[in-house]
Amino acid sequence: SAFDLLPEDTKADDFFVKSTFSNDRLKGIDPTRALLYQTCEKSGVGITVMKSLGAGQLLSDKTSPFGKGLTVHQLIHYALTRPGVASVLVGCYTKEEVYEAVRYSDISDAEKDYTSILSTTPLYSMKGKCMYCNHCLPCPSEIDIASVTKYLDLALISEDSIPETVTGHYGEMKNTAQDCIECGSCEQNCPFDVPVIENMRKATELFGK
Template sequence: MEYRVLPHGGDKISVIGLGSAGLHSATDAEVERTIDEAVDAGVNHFDFIPSEAKPLAAMGRALHRHRADVHIQVHIGALYGGGAYAWTTDAKPAIAEFEQRLAAIGTDYADFGFIHCIDEDADLDRVMNGGIWDYAQARRADGTIRHLAFSTHSPHIARRLLATDVFDLAMFSLNPMYDYTDESEYGQGEVADRMALLREFERAGVGVSVMKPFAGGQLLDAAQSPFGRALTRTQCIQYALDKPGVVTVLPGVHGTADLHDLLAYFDATPEERDYSVLATCVPQSREARCVYCNHCQPCPAGLQIGLINKYYDLARVGDELAAEHYRNLARHAGECVGCGHCDRRCPFGVEQPARMREIAAYFGM
């Protein structure tokens, strides 16, 4: 297992966590076995929000067994009163359901207490003024919520929530389909704005847990993919992990077979993780931007091209720490020899020698 550190609090989080949207199709025994095997493999981050109520009790039992070793996302606004998942901005049922979820795990705290699935201004206004916001703040103050978090598909809503400066984690939908096409209501915003948002998360020290990394499975099926070809789970996971601010990717699973498919990521070769095939799929009219994927490596001059671009983008929006990280690199943009090796390998059409000249001029090094 690989781990990343949550900027606020220093928690070590497994880069692959576990979503639970598909667990309603598994038996209780399979649900518990899936969680047990995930923890044994080093997975320590779990989202406690299945798409039906059926697996809640089994998930609660399994998570309780591993309570000291796992981080659990518990949402304020998810409902299961009718047996299927629903959501609300009404404080009374949202709070009652949140507390029932804690009771199901047999715990008195949530590692991450989520303001749940806010995509519209009106819904956020109801949360802010209708009791959920005050409840979440109070529970964070008394330790019932260790880290405050939110989930959204909207860059605009994410920015409104980031502006409150109270969050440690954001759950955001991230995959190539949402970034490069308009095929889904979940993929809101142009790719440049979505990338800018991820840099804003990183600058604010707010970690990102990725939902929908496979676009609900569409990217894994050539017949459903908007790109006309299938990507692998490994490619989609790597795509998400390469983005700024991301600490963990939470694919949904139906049972142990899906879990084993996810864990194969750690045995994958660099070639199997390579998603540069997207260069032949994404609209070429989109502005060429470095996404820090490092497909351009190795640089003949020894430059860490992805890091150089990342620190530059963050420094330009005022992140002095990123600027300092750039200055401390062993090699800087001004040492680019302009050989074009990176241009030939870049799946997103970035002309890096020109970019390196721009970065060198900015830093004056």
């Protein structure tokens, strides 16, 4: 999550220096990195995330650039909800840490939720940008809002030639953007102030359903 803030030319050794994150220009995910995720997703290329815990720095209030530490499960969930990510590597020193990491599969969505931290730190300003976290649910029309928005974002990268994989996955959805009744409950639930209703309208127009 923290590495996503940094420009593409940042040296690897600087990832673990807290002063690297003191740059006033760091406001949300670096556009080049965001485009990489979307391009990989669009092209069917899986990403494996390394250093998901930031060498442990993201776990501590003292060392996290966000000013508050996240849990192992929150960091795993953040990585897995990025477009294109297929797997996440977690560094462990003991068997207890391994057991704790794999508990990810059994815990509740509330325990995985990272939005309460990332939505309140100025360093991670994502206002208006979907994090694909589905914090906006439940939807009375049972729309998977995160998936619809992800496919919309992927389609907008190359609107003139939308990949068949994107239109295919969207078309297979049980409920699509056209089922939106514009009740606004999703926008009330979203911690990032995403204009969900507007996105549903765009998706309906772009995908035709």
